[in-house]
Amino acid sequence: MNVTWRGIAEGDTVRPAPTRRRLRILREAVTHGRPGLLRSAALMIVLVSLAGAATSLTLKGMVDGAAEGAWGYALTSAGIAALAAGVNGACLRVYGNTHDSLAATVGARINTETVRITGDMPGTDHLEHPEYADQIALLRKGGAPLVRAAFSIADLVSLAVRVLIAVALLAWVHPLLAVAPLLAVPSVLLAGRAQAHVERAALDAAEHVRTADHLHSLFTHPTAAMEMRVFDCADALDRRADEAWARAARIRLGGAVRASATAVAGWLVVAAGYVGALLLVVAEARAGRATPGDVLLVAQVLVQLRGNVSALATTTRQVSAGLRMADRYAWLVDRAAEEHARYSGTAAVPDGLTAGIRLEGVRFSYPGAARPALDGVDLVLPAGRTVAVVGVNGAGKTTLVKLLCGFHRPDGGRITVDGTDLADLDIAAWRARTSGTFQNFLRLETSVQHSVGAGLAERMDDPAAVTAALRRADAEALLARWPEGLETALGRSYREGAELSGGQWQRLAVARAMMHPAPLLLVLDEPTAALDPVAEHALYERYVGAAARVRENGGTVLLVSHRFSSVRMADLIIVLNGGGVEDIGTHDELVGRDGSYALMFRQQAAAFA
Numbered sequence: 001m002n003v004t005w006r007g008i009a010e011g012d013t014v015r016p017a018p019t020r021r022r023l024r025i026l027r028e029a030v031t032h033g034r035p036g037l038l039r040s041a042a043l044m045i046v047l048v049s050l051a052g053a054a055t056s057l058t059l060k061g062m063v064d065g066a067a068e069g070a071w072g073y074a075l076t077s078a079g080i081a082a083l084a085a086g087v088n089g090a091c092l093r094v095y096g097n098t099h100d101s102l103a104a105t106v107g108a109r110i111n112t113e114t115v116r117i118t119g120d121m122p123g124t125d126h127l128e129h130p131e132y133a134d135q136i137a138l139l140r141k142g143g144a145p146l147v148r149a150a151f152s153i154a155d156l157v158s159l160a161v162r163v164l165i166a167v168a169l170l171a172w173v174h175p176l177l178a179v180a181p182l183l184a185v186p187s188v189l190l191a192g193r194a195q196a197h198v199e200r201a202a203l204d205a206a207e208h209v210r211t212a213d214h215l216h217s218l219f220t221h222p223t224a225a226m227e228m229r230v231f232d233c234a235d236a237l238d239r240r241a242d243e244a245w246a247r248a249a250r251i252r253l254g255g256a257v258r259a260s261a262t263a264v265a266g267w268l269v270v271a272a273g274y275v276g277a278l279l280l281v282v283a284e285a286r287a288g289r290a291t292p293g294d295v296l297l298v299a300q301v302l303v304q305l306r307g308n309v310s311a312l313a314t315t316t317r318q319v320s321a322g323l324r325m326a327d328r329y330a331w332l333v334d335r336a337a338e339e340h341a342r343y344s345g346t347a348a349v350p351d352g353l354t355a356g357i358r359l360e361g362v363r364f365s366y367p368g369a370a371r372p373a374l375d376g377v378d379l380v381l382p383a384g385r386t387v388a389v390v391g392v393n394g395a396g397k398t399t400l401v402k403l404l405c406g407f408h409r410p411d412g413g414r415i416t417v418d419g420t421d422l423a424d425l426d427i428a429a430w431r432a433r434t435s436g437t438f439q440n441f442l443r444l445e446t447s448v449q450h451s452v453g454a455g456l457a458e459r460m461d462d463p464a465a466v467t468a469a470l471r472r473a474d475a476e477a478l479l480a481r482w483p484e485g486l487e488t489a490l491g492r493s494y495r496e497g498a499e500l501s502g503g504q505w506q507r508l509a510v511a512r513a514m515m516h517p518a519p520l521l522l523v524l525d526e527p528t529a530a531l532d533p534v535a536e537h538a539l540y541e542r543y544v545g546a547a548a549r550v551r552e553n554g555g556t557v558l559l560v561s562h563r564f565s566s567v568r569m570a571d572l573i574i575v576l577n578g579g580g581v582e583d584i585g586t587h588d589e590l591v592g593r594d595g596s597y598a599l600m601f602r603q604q605a606a607a608f609a
């Protein structure tokens with residue numbers, strides 16, 4: 001199957017799903033909430049239709065009764081009209097409450113579902129796409145439009161009943177009046193078109209909204225607050241955020257203007273029909289062929305009809321917005337299925353490695369990037385060794401790590417694990433045998449027990465396993481500071497949460513990586529970048545020592561670092577440059593060759609001397 005995330009960057013975005021699928025998504029989303037609520041809403045809206053028709057008829061009876069002096073008839077009609085109006089109001093209230101309650105339930109569920117589908121995808125390609133981020137942001141708020149659409153479909157049925165009753169009443173007064181409702185058709189068709197303009201504009205504006213949101217969020221972020229004050233750049237950033245908002249607002253206004261122009265065209269046709277029908281009934285009354293009650297009836301039915309047509313336009317717009325949300329959901333489900341298909345390998349992962357991990361002509365580009373991040377990489381990570389990867393910023397070190405973990409698939413070439421293509425391995429089984437800490441490590445704000453224990457789900461609640469992992473990461477001393485020990489809550493999410501320094505968070509991240517008893521690949525991507533250099537060398541030795549279990553099993557410990565004093569202890573050092581392998585060897589071999597490694601090593605050694 002093709003790599004479709006790349007397609008998205010080229011404009012392959014949400015397309016209309018087949019009608020049956022759209023309706024199924026809509027039904028499942030809404031009825032999953034509370035099916036009884038939807039049924040009661042449908043009943044309410046039918047009662048509203050009947051009460052509306054009863055009001056029109058009884059008002060005619062009241063006027064005609066009064067004109068003819070039949071006061072009993074007129075009063076009875078007035079009483080029934082008041083009762084019908086009461087029923088109408090009460091049913092509308094119940095209907096509104098039902099809608100709001102369902103929207104809240106379904107909204108929460110769609111949000112959870114969207115996040116879950118996204119999180120379950122084995123790779124991370126999708127997270128590199130702004131287009132994906134835009135669609136997901138819309139989908140997470142998709143519950144309300146889906147519920148509105150479902151209610152609107154029920155409304156459409158009730159509106160159809162109301163329009164039929166109106167047609168019958170109008171035809172009763174004069175057959176020609178029966179065609180008046182037809183003039184509403186263009187308005188309904190154009191309402192769907194108007195909604196499409198609004199949605200297109202929302203999507204086009206999404207990037208600017210994201211920029212503005214990001215910049216404004218910095219104003220309340222404690223880390224950003226420091227730099228913003230030091231650089232006194234708050235005003236400049238605020239201006240940029242305002243410009244982004246203004247651009248988004250201009251795009252949305254353009255969409256609203258186009259939508260309004262489209263809707264007004266439809267309404268002009270409706271207005272012409274309304275005026276024509278009124279002129280006709282007045283002419284009939286003047287000729288003595290219609291009563292004053294008939295004039296009132298037609299005027300009132302036309303007003304109701306106009307309301308119904310307006311409701312029809314709104315309803316159509318809401319149905320089309322809901323169906324587009326269903327399309328978006330279908331798109332996400334399909335993309336997730338494709339993503340799972342790309343990771344459908346079933347080959348077993350060996351218990352231990354003998355040959356190691358080999359890269360053959362591996363090429364990889366990020367979406368939209370001008371040049372590959374890795375290009376024609378050939379190398380072997382021998383079984384049971386510690387391998388270090390060095391290189392200048394942007395050389396491709398982290399990208400190499402991501403490919404080895406299977407977050408992305410190579411665009412060309414292949415990675416083999418003891419001879420089996422990584423793409424053919426069962427990805428869940430491979431993940432179960434990989435562990436690591438990454439450059440942008442996770443600050444998991446929960447208890448220490450769970451923040452560290454998350455490194456191995458089956459031992460997450462095991463205090464002994466977490467304590468051992470903390471020891472391997474040299475993070476045990478942290479525990480002594482917290483009276484509640486492993487139960488200490490971490491981070492600002494908690495009122496009493498312990499706040500940690502960057503280095504302390506990083507030690508916990510390393511401890512999380514050390515939870516795994518025997519990974520085949522242990523990645524330590526700049527595991528000491530946030531730690532003090534004095535402690536660093538000793539820590540490296542400790543981490544690598546703690547990973548002895550990995551090497552015994554034929555696994556590879558992969559260190560990514562800019563610190564050459566630490567790197568030198570690795571069995572093998574890979575020097576990356578510009579996405580390719582520049583050199584490979586032991587520390588002594590590389591220094592002996594006097595290439596860029598030797599130069600970087602000497603420069604750093606002199607700086608720390």
Ligand SMILES: Nc1ncnc2c1ncn2[C@@H]1O[C@H](COP(=O)(O)OP(=O)(O)OP(=O)(O)O)[C@@H](O)[C@H]1O
Nearest residue numbers: 128366369373391392393394395396397398399400
């Ligand atoms: N998500 C991304 N989208 C687009 N390009 C990216 C992305 N991540 C990295 N790149 C680009 O890929 C190249 C390699 O990046 P990578 O992060 O692998 O380098 P690195 O050697 O780990 O750098 P550093 O030492 O700064 O961490 C760089 O040119 C970078 O700009």
